Amino acid sequence: MEVTPRLTWNEEKSLQKLLGNVSLRLLYKSSVHGNSFGTMLNKCSCQGSTILMVYLPNNVFGIFVLESYPEMSEHLKKPTTSFLLSFQKNKIMEMTAAFFNSTVDLIDNKLRFNFSQVQYVLLRSNTQNIFIPRLLGEKLGLTYDFKSQYTEYEVFRVEGMKDEPGYINRIAGATPHRDSLLAELRAYRPYADLVSEIRILLLGPVGSGKSSFFNSVKSIFRGHLTRQAIVGSDISTITEKYRIYSIKDEKDGKSLPFMLCDSMGLNEKDGVGLCVDDIPHILKGCMPDRYQFNQKPITPKHPTFITSPSLNHRIHCVAYVFDINSIDNLSFQMLAKVKQVQKEVLKCGVSQVALLTKVNNCNGVLQDNFLQMSESMIYKSQVRDVNMMLGIPKSNILVVENYASEREMDPLQDILILSALKQMTRAADDFLEDLPLETDAIAGMFQLCMRCQLPGSRHLAQTGIADSLFETLLPFMFCLLSLRASN
Known part of the structure; x- marks a missing residue:
């Protein structure tokens, strides 16, 4: 029986455009194949570039992994290049500013993506919780430590990725x-x-x-x-x-x-x-x-x-x-x-x-x-x-x-x-x-008089610099008189 992905058409098209007209092939769906991360990794390792989509009540959180998930025998410690993204209302909201060299840990029922000694994303299969720390959350447009319960997750193989250096x-x-x-x-x-x-x-x-x-x-x-x-x-x-x-x-x-x-x-x-x-x-x-x-x-x-x-x-x-x-x-x-x-x-x-x-x-x-x-x-x-x-x-x-x-x-x-x-x-x-000096000076007088809100400045704004010399200089005269009076 064919398994239908939860990822919407708009979300898939956005990902394809973001990653360069790639195609996505569903490898794993937790509501069908089970919520065990061990089972997921056994099925998704050595599959090339993948993206893990975690479905939350109000948005969708994704972790793109450039290299393959390591096999279980490698203890999941092989570094891989990753980046984070999120969807809200079927639209990409933000993507992190740079890639991270991450490692993946599987300890009991916890799947953890380590981006540094203190920065990581943690998923728990027994409680179906996800944790995103403040720093990473801010890069995704979140302003607080993000903890939520996910409903399910899917893993897609990203096919057709360009292998150009630096892409x-x-x-x-x-x-x-x-x-x-x-x-x-x-x-x-x-x-x-x-x-x-x-x-x-x-x-x-x-x-x-x-x-x-x-x-x-x-x-x-x-x-x-x-x-x-x-x-x-x-x-x-x-x-x-x-x-x-x-x-x-x-x-x-x-x-x-x-x-x-x-x-x-x-x-x-x-x-x-x-x-x-x-x-x-x-x-x-x-x-x-x-x-x-x-x-x-x-x-x-x-x-x-x-x-x-x-x-x-x-x-x-x-x-x-x-x-x-x-x-x-x-x-x-x-x-x-x-x-x-x-x-x-x-x-x-x-x-x-x-x-x-x-x-x-x-x-x-x-x-x-x-x-x-x-x-x-x-x-x-x-x-x-x-x-x-x-x-x-x-x-x-x-x-x-x-x-x-x-x-x-x-x-x-x-x-x-x-x-x-x-x-x-x-x-x-x-x-x-490059304006002529007299035009530059008149325009400067106008801006000064408007900031001072002096009589005549509104008249200058309406008539423009093509008016008579007297009309043009009148606001500036008011400005000079006011500055002298204030001193």
Whole structure:
């Protein structure tokens, strides 16, 4: 009779994605084969890589073992590489930051995985209890010594594991590196506090992945997949409005200091898609959120046209978005349209990056340290083509795989998306740092007056830096008078 595993389809798919598209074969199920650890080890030893899944009332706890379980005759003292993970509500919550060289002890009815002299995971078959110490529990998102009673456990053989050197260590290092990028972006502040948040404009052909990139960034900071922006197809554009998206951090619910601006897709035909004459208005901050695009460019007569945009309203970085698999097939007309758009961007002096989406293998893009592109990356020719086409340095040509049809999040995928966003913030800071001195000074006055909450500062925020000299300097004069009075 076939034994049905308790591991859910979603959990199995998450494990397969985590371990590199492996297959799982059920070797042992305690509710069927018995709760004896001795029997389990006799059946599961010398089976290669395995994963032990322990089913608890509110989550599932797993111990992955790279090498085979040792035979009983070896007294279970052979070191093996292991890592821990947990599921909650059919979703991987956390994985430990590094692997452990562990040994396995079987004493009476106790199965113990020893990671150090004081750190271990203990299972008791007679009481069906599991113990996870505080340090390991914190790495799994737990804040206390975790003791619970399990209902059953299963052991799976992991088939199809890659035998490449360092592959497993790479998987283990992905989650802490992703968390480091998240922390860095959460702590980001625009250059010299000249603006409260930077604005990144996404431009590219229809179906290149502009809206999907915003959805992917938002998903990472929310901690689960979300699709706020409607995604277009390769044939027609779905985005018909100019959207300025803020991103809220699930950690504290506050908006992060960067915004992604989504536009209508570029089309190689004249009069179709985003109007090139709209580009200067977008870059200068004159176009309002939710503006409905049409075949004619926006004019100052439009009721919502922003006549005196501030530095906050302006675009600080432009990201040209392309499907990496279609770079070689860009038509002459589309290339001419992109160059026409770039001419307007360069005229405004805005920083530029290129975002290449829809890669097929995240694992092959970055080096093992996740900091540089791999020398063996299969997309090097596309990166070179974009470099020659737009003149953008290769360090500013970013490769990602957006979340599209996935049901679960992937740390390697997150790393590429967050690394791209990080490079965009750096490009925006370069733009802010390169502003003319008078613009820099005025923006600094504005920030100082806003912090002091002085009369006239709100007026400056509404009118922007393009107002008359008297209107611009008035808040700063108030600030100087107040500082003198306080002294």
